[in-house]
Amino acid sequence: xxxxxxxxxxxxxxxxxxxxxxxxxxxxxxxxxxxxxxxxxxxxxxxxxxxxxxxxxxxxxxxxxxxxxxxxxxxxxxxxxxxxxxxxxxxxxxxxxxxxxxxxxxxxxxxxxxxxxxxxxxxxx
Numbered sequence: 001x002x003x004x005x006x007x008x009x010x011x012x013x014x015x016x017x018x019x020x021x022x023x024x025x026x027x028x029x030x031x032x033x034x035x036x037x038x039x040x041x042x043x044x045x046x047x048x049x050x051x052x053x054x055x056x057x058x059x060x061x062x063x064x065x066x067x068x069x070x071x072x073x074x075x076x077x078x079x080x081x082x083x084x085x086x087x088x089x090x091x092x093x094x095x096x097x098x099x100x101x102x103x104x105x106x107x108x109x110x111x112x113x114x115x116x117x118x119x120x121x122x123x124x125x
Contacts, residue, residue, distance in 0.1 A: 009119030022096030
């Protein structure tokens with residue numbers, strides 16, 4: 001059974017950092033396109049970052065460029081989202097998603113067929 005489990009969310013002050021993890025079981029993530037998405041209360045889900053393969057450069061939403069970094073650890077079958085200089089507007093539930101294969105337009109949430117349950121990120125002073 002394919003499963004994605006996010007972790008690492010929590011409460012952080014503005015300017016702080018968190019590292020989210022997306023651990024996969026039942027399949028090998030390095031053959032998959034993986035994306036991070038977030039949803040704040042009352043807002044639509046939005047793409048944050050995604051990575052589609054070894055060669056393709058990771059994709060970032062403009063709002064997080066220079067602050068967030070997506071990476072893979074194939075040995076741990078995990079994709080990470082390092083979030084630095086967090087802002088109030090970064091708060092929300094963060095989800096990771098995966099789809100077998102390499103997709104250039106990895107920010108499009110419609111391409112994904114496996115989703116995690118989400119992890120809450122709260123930014124508050």
